[in-house]
Amino acid sequence: MEVLGHYNYWIVIFLMMAGLYTVISRGNLVKKIAGLNIFQTSVFIMFISFGYVRGGAAPILEEGVTIYSNPLPHVLILTAIVVGVATTALGLALVVRIREAYGTVEEDEIHVQDEDF
């Protein structure tokens, strides 16, 4: 029975693997960045699940509330979300430059052009 209680972690692992699969197998660079974002978001879900306390309220101090959810993972994830958007923005800028330099954003065609050099 204890094993079945972990099914939400399995869902998170499925999302993680979906993102990883998109990054590895698809050649289109924009889709790779989308896959990377899916991966990041699934990791956030996992962290927040770790921080959840059953019956706990949001970690904002109030009268009459005794059990709070753990605030530490929330802090980490806030930073991680913002760093994630910074990485995405930089990655997208790189994709635009690649498009201008090579004329395509498909990885295979870029490799072909590089080998021609």
Added chain:
Amino acid sequence: MTAVTIIRLRDLFAVVMLFGLYSLLSAALFVTLAAPDVAFTEAVVGAGISTVLMLATLALTSRHEDEPAHRPWLPLAVVLVTGGFLVYGTFDVPPFGEADNPVHTHVAPRYLEQSGEEIGIPNVVTSVLASYRGYDTLGETAVIFTAGMGVLVLLGGARVRRQRRKED
């Protein structure tokens, strides 16, 4: 399910829209997990900014993805093996949501109890972010700033480049 559809679709505009949907769904999930700060940030950043930036990139590149050239057996195998290892790891994870999990017992209770007197603001997440772990937040602000500067370096020289091309 949105994640699987994102993989299979080749119309990139639909991919970006679905990505916005995925982000919004995970923000809703964060709310049910008692994390309103994170839900707020994820909703605005993921469904807002990331989606808009990807749309802007799509406007500058092409809208369709080409047919994948390789058969996806190797990536599928890698993904399944990694997923299998991770699932094996979850068997050791403490039960979901119990109050005496190790993650809840070391530093977090100290923050929750002492934050009221030492800092005096109700939102514990902000007090941890800005005061107890303020140094990390300084680093994060520097990361955002650096990303902005990086984008400017990569894409900002448009006018100069166009002039040089006219002179050629």
Added chain:
Amino acid sequence: MQHHQILRVVTKFNLPLIMLFGLYVQFHGDYGPGGGFQAGVIVAAALILYTLVFGLENAVRVAPRGALTACSAAGVLIYGGTGVVNMLLGGDFLDYGTLVPEHPAHGEHYGILAVELGVGLTVASTLTLIFFTLAGRRAAGGGA
């Protein structure tokens, strides 16, 4: 042009509300969910909405690129500057208690307000700048 009219009117009505909400979230980060990051992203989203409806030239007139760059640098400097001020007042780096020596808790509150302001400023201006840069890039076609 009918639907463009509706979009413009609705946006003109919504934008001040969005900006006000962003300011609210910024300064109420102590009492409810929110704080610097969320507020910065909301303000950036408001500016992006303005760009989408009214065009890039108008948006650049509202928020010139040089001013945005200066704002994002200023935000980081405000954050670091608060830490240095704490050092000058005799404490450690980013030890806000030194700001108001009699009541360290009040000093913490002021310090948190100041750094959240810096964070919000940097986040808003940097994200808007990134969007302007991406949007202002004319599609250069098939490369050089």
